[in-house]
Amino acid sequence: MKYDALLVQSFGGPEGPDDVIPFLENVLRGKNVPRERLLEVAEHYQHFGGVSPINQQNRDLIAALRVELAAHGIDLPIYWGNRNWAPYLVDAMTQMKNDGVESALVFVTSVFSSYSGCRQYREDLTKAQVEVGDQAPRCDKIRTYYNHPGFIETMSSCVRESLDQIPSERRQRAELIFTAHSIPLGMSDNCNYVKQLQESCRLVSEATQHANWRLVYQSRSGPPTQPWLEPDVCDVIRDLGASGATDVIVSPIGFVSDHMEVLFDLDTEAKEAAAEVGLNFIRSGTAGVRPRFIEMIRQLIEERLDPDMPKQALGPLGPSHDFCPVDCCLYTPQRPRPG
Structure with missing residues (x-):
């Protein structure tokens, strides 16, 4: 499969005090979370001036990835779209369409498989493609890497x-x-x-x-x-x-x-x-932009660009699948409390 761009897809976060409540309302829309919990979490953000560090961390990640890809001769422009705050995914996909991108690899800033950590991101991609309409780029999520x-x-x-x-x-x-x-x-x-x-x-x-x-x-x-x-x-x-x-x-x-x-x-x-x-x-620290983590993302991209490249994985479970099954990571909110 030929790809002509990389899309970094993330959660998003407020970048000022006035953003906090609208951001959290985006996050919790359709979820059974008490309003009191929303206001409690809003206070957490206000402790830090209403600014989530996640957007700047994604800017740093993209900057490091650009250097890494260029150093290894990988010519993929990088776009960035969030689920819950600007820059929104649909805006990134619109820009990709306008730039003539036909097929993109997607790196999601979530390591582990679950509805909120994988399937919902894929659903968001589909919704954005529908909203962008004809000639919206094909988007294939890079496999999960918990054992890479x-x-x-x-x-x-x-x-x-x-x-x-x-x-x-x-x-x-x-x-x-x-x-x-x-x-x-x-x-x-x-x-x-x-x-x-x-x-x-x-x-x-x-x-x-x-x-x-x-x-x-x-x-x-x-x-x-x-x-x-x-x-x-x-x-x-x-x-x-x-x-x-x-x-x-x-x-x-x-x-x-x-x-x-x-x-x-x-x-x-x-x-x-x-x-x-x-x-x-x-x-202890997180992966952030540590060089080995950035190198890993480049390796995951390379293995999708070259299907003959071996997939790296540690332990007995082996590498994750490239394309998720239809019933992957479903969510049944009605599960009753045990006992």
Whole structure:
């Protein structure tokens, strides 16, 4: 398949105080989330001047990708479209159409497969194509990369940097907590989200030779009556403090950059929870624009441009599929609470 552009597709975020409520209304449209939760999250953004760091992080990612692609002779113009805030996906696709782009690869800034992390992005692409109309470019999403060597090596480097901050005599006993965004069980039932997360955590643990780890969740937003993935990171941190642990490393493996769920839910709330119970808290880094991560994106592009190129993947699960099945990552919100 020939491709003549790369589209970076992301979540979007407010870039000023007046953007916060309209942005969150975009995010939560059609979802059963209490208004009180929306206003609570709005306050999180206001702590940072109403500006989410995600848009600037995407600008930095695109700048690094342009350099990486050019250095390897890959001539693909890069476009950028968001789901929930400017620059919107439909505007990016309109520009692609006007520029004569016929077929684009799509890099989504979401690592793991779920409705909100994969299928919804593909649905957004289809909606934008319909809105743009005739001659809207074909858009093929790049496969997920939770077990790609580039992702695992990047996250392993982040964890090693955190381990090095702990005195050697306490290092092996340090609690390594991997976090990811909690999702409703009705969503996780129909995707490989948890399976992929567990495999990524296992691979990073193996690479860092740190066996003392667990996977937890953060940032749930649904009503209390709806079951979501647990345990919550702050609850686990408090339990660790009560059990006599001394050091906790929190690695936000479910996020590719330091956006709001990392800055507030971890660097503020989780850090405060650790302080309450006397735990030494270290928040490990995200992939961001680390060179190995940028190299990985280029490798994923190359394998789609050249079908004879071997696909890289660590562990027994192998590389993910290039094209999602029709029933991939469905969501059934009506799943009842167990018991």
